[in-house]
Amino acid sequence: MLEISHISKTFHPGTADAKTALDDVSLSVKKGDFITIIGANGAGKSTLFNAVAGSFFTDSGSILLDGEDITLMPEYKRARFIGRLFQDPMRGSAPNMTIEENLALAAGSGAWLTTVSKKEKEIFRQKLALLDMGLEDRMRQPVGLLSGGQRQALTLMMATINPPKLLLLDEHTAALDPTAAEKVLELTKKTVEENGLTCLMVTHNMQSALELGNRTVMMNAGKIIFDTSGDERAKLGVGELLEKFKEAAGKALDNDRMLLS
Amino acid sequence: MSFEAILGLGQTAAELGLISALTVLALFVSYSMLNVCDLSADGCFTLGGAVGAVVAISGHPYLSIFAAMAAGMLSGFITAFMQTKLGIDSLLAGIIVNTALYSVNIAIMGSLSKGGSGASMLNMNKTETVFTKVKELFAGGPLGKYNILIVAFIAVTLAVVFISLFMKTRLGLAIRATGDNADMVRSSSINPKIMTVIGLCVSNSLTALSGCLLAQSQKSVSIDIGTGMVTVALASLLIGGAFIGKHKKIPLRAIGVVLGAIIFRLVYTVALRFHMPAYMLKLISSVIVVIAIAAPYIKKKYPEFARRISHKFSKKAEDGQNA
Numbered sequence: 001m002l003e004i005s006h007i008s009k010t011f012h013p014g015t016a017d018a019k020t021a022l023d024d025v026s027l028s029v030k031k032g033d034f035i036t037i038i039g040a041n042g043a044g045k046s047t048l049f050n051a052v053a054g055s056f057f058t059d060s061g062s063i064l065l066d067g068e069d070i071t072l073m074p075e076y077k078r079a080r081f082i083g084r085l086f087q088d089p090m091r092g093s094a095p096n097m098t099i100e101e102n103l104a105l106a107a108g109s110g111a112w113l114t115t116v117s118k119k120e121k122e123i124f125r126q127k128l129a130l131l132d133m134g135l136e137d138r139m140r141q142p143v144g145l146l147s148g149g150q151r152q153a154l155t156l157m158m159a160t161i162n163p164p165k166l167l168l169l170d171e172h173t174a175a176l177d178p179t180a181a182e183k184v185l186e187l188t189k190k191t192v193e194e195n196g197l198t199c200l201m202v203t204h205n206m207q208s209a210l211e212l213g214n215r216t217v218m219m220n221a222g223k224i225i226f227d228t229s230g231d232e233r234a235k236l237g238v239g240e241l242l243e244k245f246k247e248a249a250g251k252a253l254d255n256d257r258m259l260l261s
Numbered sequence: 262m263s264f265e266a267i268l269g270l271g272q273t274a275a276e277l278g279l280i281s282a283l284t285v286l287a288l289f290v291s292y293s294m295l296n297v298c299d300l301s302a303d304g305c306f307t308l309g310g311a312v313g314a315v316v317a318i319s320g321h322p323y324l325s326i327f328a329a330m331a332a333g334m335l336s337g338f339i340t341a342f343m344q345t346k347l348g349i350d351s352l353l354a355g356i357i358v359n360t361a362l363y364s365v366n367i368a369i370m371g372s373l374s375k376g377g378s379g380a381s382m383l384n385m386n387k388t389e390t391v392f393t394k395v396k397e398l399f400a401g402g403p404l405g406k407y408n409i410l411i412v413a414f415i416a417v418t419l420a421v422v423f424i425s426l427f428m429k430t431r432l433g434l435a436i437r438a439t440g441d442n443a444d445m446v447r448s449s450s451i452n453p454k455i456m457t458v459i460g461l462c463v464s465n466s467l468t469a470l471s472g473c474l475l476a477q478s479q480k481s482v483s484i485d486i487g488t489g490m491v492t493v494a495l496a497s498l499l500i501g502g503a504f505i506g507k508h509k510k511i512p513l514r515a516i517g518v519v520l521g522a523i524i525f526r527l528v529y530t531v532a533l534r535f536h537m538p539a540y541m542l543k544l545i546s547s548v549i550v551v552i553a554i555a556a557p558y559i560k561k562k563y564p565e566f567a568r569r570i571s572h573k574f575s576k577k578a579e580d581g582q583n584a
Contacts, residue, residue: 079450092448094441096508101434105449112432142508159448 001198002029002166007051007061008222021047022058023222029166034192034199034213038206038241044222045202049168052200054078066165083159085152085172092155095144099135099154100124102143106158127157131187149180153187160191167192169201185212206238218245272410274530278523279413280478283471284494285501285522286420289515291464292498294428296440297344299461300355302468302494304362305336306487309469310476311369314383317477318373322389326473333469336362337461345454366484381484390477409478416474417519420467425512427463436460489543496546497522499553525549 009022021044029035037045051058054075062071070078085092093102103124104116121139128136131153135146143151152172159167169188173181189212192199203209209216215229218241226244228236236244284306291299309329316325336358343354367379374380396408404411427433438446439456446453468490476482501521505514529542 074452076447076450076452079448084448091442091444094438094445096441097434097437101437102445104431105434105438105446105451108431108449108451110431113430115429115431 001031001033001066002027002052003062003064004028004048004052005062005064007058007063009047009051009056009058013059020222022051024061025222025224026061027217027224029198029200031198032196033215035201035215035217036209036213037200037202037217037219038204038209039219043219045219046170047222048219049084049170049200049202052166053082053084053168081165082168083164083166084168085155085159085170087171087174089148089152089155089175092158093143093151096142098140098142099128099146100139102154103128103158103161107161127161131157147180149176149184152176152180152184156184156187156191160195160197163195163197165198167197167199169199171202171204174204206241210236210238210241216241220245270530270534271527272407274526275523276409276413276478277475278526279410279417279519280471280474281490281494281497281526282417282519282522283420283474284468284490285497285518286417286424286515287464287467287471288491288494288498289518290424290436290460290467292495293502293514294437294440295457295460295464297351297457297461298355299337299340299464300352300491301336301340301358301362301465302355302491303487303489304359304366305333305465305468306472306475306490307366307482307484308336308362308369308487309333309472310482310486311366311383311472312469313473314385314388314476314482315369315372317390318383318385318388320389322391322394325477326391326470329469329473330466333465333467333472334462336469337463337465338458340465341458341461345457363484370482370484383482385477385480385482388477388480390480391474392478413474413478416470420470421512421515421519424515428511432456432459489546492543492550493525493546494522496549496553497525499550500525503553 004025004027006024006026007022008020008024010018010020012018023044025044025048027048037048039045050056052063054070054073054077057072062069064070065078065081070081094105100116100121104120107120107124109120110117125136125139128139133150133153135150135154138145143154146154156172172188173184176184185208188201191197199213201212203212210233214233215227216233216236217224217228218226228244284302287302288299291297309332312332313325313329316328321328340354340358343349343357344351349357364379367381370381370383371379373383391412392408395412396405399405399408399411428437435446435449435451436456436459438449438451439453439460443453446456472487472490476486498518498521501518501524502514504520504524505517507514509517529545532541532545533539
């Protein structure tokens with residue numbers, strides 16, 4: 001389904017600041033996989049997502065999605081098959097436009113010079129009601145008035161309103177308060193299950209990394225250093241995962257955030 | 262001053278206000294919607310006037326309007342192309358196009374004379390234009406002397422209706438979203454660069470239309486007809502915005518923008534009556550723009566400033582007591 005083969009990316013090549021953010025990364029994702037990705041800050045998790053989503057082109061290697069070579073496809077074109085949520089809930093929606101207008105753009109059906117139909121608005125209303133946040137009664141309000149949790153839930157809905165082939169979740173609940181984070185995570189699980197989406201999710205929470213999905217990948221220094229699924233993963237505890245990390249990385253873990261969560 | 266004279270002044274102000282409202286609507290599209298400060302408006306305004314004049318003098322009064330708009334569209338396309346494909350900063354792209362248009366406009370105005378030398382002025386005293394056509398239509402009737410007002414009103418109405426409808430379409434939504442959050446546009450698999458190009462083409466065609474109508478209503482066009490237009494239009498835009506508010510619906514905001522332009526001209530006309538020299542227009546426009554943009558910022562920063570002052574003084578008072 002998603003075939004990442006030998007991609008590398010170096011930022012500022014040839015300068016003193018040169019940093020290899022992705023170092024010969026390969027990852028094969030099957031249809032319907034829900035992979036959680038963990039790793040310390042700067043391990044290359046978000047860079048991997050940027051490479052897949054097309055925020056930049058990789059220096060080498062190739063990326064295939066459903067057999068189609070998307071290695072050099074511009075970001076906006078890939079967006080047709082790839083949905084993406086960021087840590088910052090403000091990034092996914094236009095604040096000065098209404099909920100309805102945001103959804104209309106995300107849905108993207110109909111010709112350029114047509115307006116949003118009544119039927120479409122009704123569909124939006126029904127889908128918004130499923131979020132259980134009262135947004136269905138606020139469709140004409142600008143998105144800027146929503147809370148972070150509401151905005152992220154809306155972004156999730158926008159990203160999946162046309163079910164994408166691949167959904168990238170980049171710590172999308174990290175900036176939310178615990179209640180909102182739980183709610184958005186719940187909605188994410190539901191959306192992924194209902195649409196049978198293939199999904200990659202970056203998280204700093206070791207617990208949810210093991211609980212969610214069917215496969216866990218660990219990154220360090222631009223490489224995938226550990227990849228587990230099936231029975232092995234089922235038996236794995238957070239403590240063991242940390243052990244695995246030390247073992248594979250060959251050095252002590254110095255990221256407090258990761259240890260604590 | 263007689264009542265009739267006041268009415269006459271009011272009419273002139275309304276005419277100029279309505280014609281310049283088209284440029285203000287253009288900035289409404291580029292500045293308020295697309296969030297691009299398009300500094301090519303000065304040159305584009307003159308371009309509209311020049312092309313409109315040349316085509317009208319050649320004997321095509323109606324075609325002249327569409328020709329001017331097409332020229333404006335092309336100018337907008339070039340500005341947008343520089344921004345989106347050549348990596349030139351949007352402000353700089355506007356300035357470059359503006360500068361280039363100076364030569365282009367002189368060449369266009371000179372295109373009627375033989376020998377290929379440019380001209381920085383064209384006269385349309387005997388030229389047939391939409392204004393003379395409308396005047397003929399109502400000749401002898403009570404509406405005859407309102408020909409400029411009628412044409413300008415129709416043009417502005419069409420522009421407001423067009424913008425109101427256009428901004429509701431998916432294309433319009435995408436243009437607005439490009440100014441609001443380009444990331445979101447990209448993730449909706451729309452190319453924000455193309456939206457910038459389309460937005461600037463629409464905007465600049467309105468600016469050129471504005472220049473074309475002003476030139477034809479004044480029966481002459483000169484190279485400096487558009488000088489300072491960006492600032493004047495921006496002042497009107499901000500005045501209109503102050504009346505209507507930012508979060509209202511687009512049609513209402515567009516009407517507010519037109520009102521802003523008319524109010525600006527009325528105030529200016531009144532100021533002229535009180536012996537303000539005409540050359541002060543641009544200084545006053547600049548001051549209005551500075552106030553309108555700076556006021557919200559200063560309002561936000563004022564508590565900080567007040568806190569700093571009070572902190573300083575309370576500290577001094579304390580020091581005084583301790584001493």
